[in-house]
Amino acid sequence: MDWPQSTCYLNGEWLPLAEAKISVLDRGFIFGDGIYEVVPVYYRKPFRFDNHLARFERSAREIGLANPLDRAGWHALVERLIATCEAAEQFIYWQVTRGVARRDFSFPAGTPPTVFAMTTPFTRPSPAQREQGLRVVSRADERWLRCDIKSVSLLGAVLARQFATEHGADEAVQFRDGWLTEGSSSNMWAVRDGTVIGAPRDRLILEGIRYGFVGELCDRIGVPFEVRRLRRDEVEACDELMLTSATREILPIVALDGRPVGDGRPGPVYARLRKAYDDAIEVLRQ
Numbered sequence: 001m002d003w004p005q006s007t008c009y010l011n012g013e014w015l016p017l018a019e020a021k022i023s024v025l026d027r028g029f030i031f032g033d034g035i036y037e038v039v040p041v042y043y044r045k046p047f048r049f050d051n052h053l054a055r056f057e058r059s060a061r062e063i064g065l066a067n068p069l070d071r072a073g074w075h076a077l078v079e080r081l082i083a084t085c086e087a088a089e090q091f092i093y094w095q096v097t098r099g100v101a102r103r104d105f106s107f108p109a110g111t112p113p114t115v116f117a118m119t120t121p122f123t124r125p126s127p128a129q130r131e132q133g134l135r136v137v138s139r140a141d142e143r144w145l146r147c148d149i150k151s152v153s154l155l156g157a158v159l160a161r162q163f164a165t166e167h168g169a170d171e172a173v174q175f176r177d178g179w180l181t182e183g184s185s186s187n188m189w190a191v192r193d194g195t196v197i198g199a200p201r202d203r204l205i206l207e208g209i210r211y212g213f214v215g216e217l218c219d220r221i222g223v224p225f226e227v228r229r230l231r232r233d234e235v236e237a238c239d240e241l242m243l244t245s246a247t248r249e250i251l252p253i254v255a256l257d258g259r260p261v262g263d264g265r266p267g268p269v270y271a272r273l274r275k276a277y278d279d280a281i282e283v284l285r286q
Contacts, residue, residue: 007084008118009077009094014084017118026114028097031105032153034114035059036095038246039078040122044088045284046078051209059150064107065098068115077117087121091247094118095152125249130274133254133266134170134243138232139163141174141181141204148203160184171243173235173256176204180230183243187211191240191269195224210244217276223269240267250277 008017027033037056040047053074060067069077078092094117101108143156161184164172171183180199182188187208190197196218201207218225235241241253241261250273252266 006118006120007081008116009081010116011112011114014080020116022114022116023100025100025103026097027099027101027108028095028114028152030103032151032155033063034095034097034152035063035065035150036093036152037150039092040246040249041082041090041092041119042088042281043284044082044090046082046092047281047284048209048213049075049078051212055150055207055209060096062146062149063151065096066113068096068113081117081119085119085121089122089124090119091122092117092119097152122247125251129248129251131266133252135168135255136171136173136183136241136243136253136257137164137167137169138257139172139174141176143174146203147181147206150206157184171253173241173253175232175235178232180232180235181205183245186243186245186248187214188235189214189242189244190230190235190238191242191267192234192238194239194269195226196269196273197226197228197230197238200227200229208244209246210250213277213280214244214250214273217273217280221272221276223272238262240269242270242273250274 006017007014008020010020022029035056037052039049039052053071057067081092082090097114098107099111099113101111139160160172160174171186173183173188174181180188182199182205187198187210199205215225236256239262241256242250243253244250252270253261254264254266255261
């Protein structure tokens with residue numbers, strides 16, 4: 001493998017990413033027993049970092065995993081990680097697992113967690129993606145019932161994204177029992193009669209950091225915002241469809257299952273939200 005020439009953090013040590021190694025008995029490797037976060041960096045500053053920390057803390061509580069650092073510690077770690085990379089725009093990835101122990105399903109007692117973090121240069125969505133939009137396909141949401149936990153157990157997301165890839169699409173939009181949930185690694189937003197509508201904050205979706213941000217942006221620019229369950233037929237008949245994620249930011253969806261969304265072009269509500277999103281990023285330049 002052609003390893004990125006970057007520095008990472010692993011259990012208190014700073015070392016080249018290519019030299020970082022964990023035990024084969026790490027519970028993250030054996031069971032997927034851990035949680036993670038991805039934070040975009042613009043102008044060498046992490047974007048909405050405290051929101052990411054709050055979600056990480058919530059995930060840790062939900063799985064009974066001790067947080068190895070306090071907020072000041074996480075801030076210091078991420079600031080040092082950003083400094084190791086020359087790129088102004090990066091994305092930070094960190095994960096914490098329940099550590100190394102004899103293989104047993106029960107939680108091990110007194111085992112220190114494995115803490116890993118790295119940064120990668122970040123290429124923002126291209127002009128073509130922003131101006132021409134994405135194409136998505138639908139599939140049944142067959143994942144577990146705790147999608148609100150940002151777990152490293154990502155097989156469900158992997159299968160959903162592979163389904164999209166095999167169907168020549170940019171993303172998979174998932175429905176559970178006929179109701180919209182989310183994409184493989186993104187939140188979904190429908191627009192009907194000028195109102196932005198998102199799926200409820202519950203255990204069936206991961207509440208992306210951009211989830212609350214979209215609500216804030218709608219309030220800022222005067223766009224009605226609603227959270228409720230959305231039937232599949234409502235999604236198929238919506239005026240606009242969008243997705244949000246840390247690395248895709250906010251992008252328009254112009255086709256669902258080969259059929260145009262609205263008039264098949266990015267819509268006016270997306271254009272207003274896109275500008276508001278970009279304006280929020282530009283604040284970091286100061």
